[in-house]
Amino acid sequence: MSERKELRESQVNLQVLNEAELIKDHEKFNVIIQECKELVAIFTTSIKTSNMK
Numbered sequence: 001m002s003e004r005k006e007l008r009e010s011q012v013n014l015q016v017l018n019e020a021e022l023i024k025d026h027e028k029f030n031v032i033i034q035e036c037k038e039l040v041a042i043f044t045t046s047i048k049t050s051n052m053k
Helices: 002-019 026-050
Strands: none
Touching: 002 026
16 A cells, blocks of 8 residues: 555655646656556555455
């Protein structure tokens, strides 16, 4: 569960950087945010699956 928490924290930190207008390449930023969301979803599904066993 720690990995999921770390990913969410990273996502929040990236959003803070974006809102502070410290991100220069918004196209790359959007790709990174999307990847982070996908990883959170993967870990969440994995955790739910492992809890069913």
